Amino acid sequence: MNYTDILSSKFEPETTGTTIMAVIYDGGLIIGADSRTSSGQFVADRCADKIDYVHDRIFCLRSGSAADTQIIAKYVRYYIDAHAQELGRLPAVATAANLFRNFLYEYKDSLSAAIIVAGWDPYKGPQIFTLPLGGSVIEQKWSIGGSGSTFIWGFCDSNYKENMTLQEARAFVLHAVAHAMYRDGSSGGIIRLLNVTKDKIEREFIDYKDVPVK
């Protein structure tokens, strides 16, 4: 491409061209994401945190337009906070997923947002809800999303097993995200992992030199 393409009137919105993933294992769930936020060909943020906080045990992984997903997550965070105060106990992951769904469905013509809602609640344990572009809600045992996910469907389909241990699930997510980052130009940088269980949240920072595939 020549210089004029970069400077042209086509304004490239900042997107999380990205790789995001969540997997349920026996006792909790593991969330993984890369750290690249791109604006066209430019890396706007090379160490982003795409694992967005919704509630103490509910997280969302954002892909699509960074602006759209950030503002939706902000609203849902607010609604869930108010709801949890009134309820007096941890909110259900399905509630958060439904609140996201309302935005994505009602404004489907204006938004470019696909979200994975992942978390733990005392009613049904670890759950993952995938919300693709149109606003549907699909509950799954594992989910991948973002532009990098296209490169790892084969890897994930053949390596996923039910009832993995924490170590197996962590290795699965780490290698899958690394493989996606290896091939997707819009994903890259470091890998952030999050382990969500009943008792705690554990964050892990995988430095670029420890990424298994590069």
Add this chain to the structure above:
Amino acid sequence: MIFNSEISAQQQHTTSPVVTGGSVIALVYNGGVVIGTDTLCSYGSMAEFKNVEKIAQVSKNTIYVSSGEFSDFQQVVKELAKIDRQALQYDDGVHPSPRDYGNYLARLSYKKRCKINPLYLQNVIAGFHNGERYLALVDIYGTYLESNFVTTGFASYFCKAIISNYWNENCTLEQAKQVIKECFKVLFCRDCRAHDVIQIAYVDEQGTHIEQPERVETKWDFNGFKTRANEKLHTQ
């Protein structure tokens, strides 16, 4: 017999690139010219071909690299090889100099540009001839510029500042290589279509030297990067 290509009004080749090579950075140093490029060819946003050696030795004292459509690069390498072969017909022992290659490429690019069928490339030709260093940029339109340093693609945005602060035309080979490596570290961090395995080649009095590809070291374990977490923002 009528072939399909004859039926269509004009044959379109590269109007938008398919497989693209990344940025190229070339610097002159006290004993010659050094070029660096990465070893990735992208298929749109996909990093499809890694470990591609993109530095072409055109003659004993000339090297050629380009960024842009990779098939056009390969075609130009063939065209430049033809020049040397044709020169043999004169049987006078005169080989094309680096400037001859640069000039030919500029004319070829301009001709294709005039037919709205460009070679989708930013070309860099580097050489050393009769004790003189040669470095030129030929762009997609056939613009020909000789210079002491050349950058293509994203490197033109990020690397000119690094080059003007840390390089001068009389530096040593090691200093020039170090500047190129620093530039590619920045590109790997900030260009989506960059790769951290780069290849460096240089031309001096003795001829062309193309080195093995190597990985540049980038730093990611800053404290701020590690401890940055969205739950901290929202629960404090």
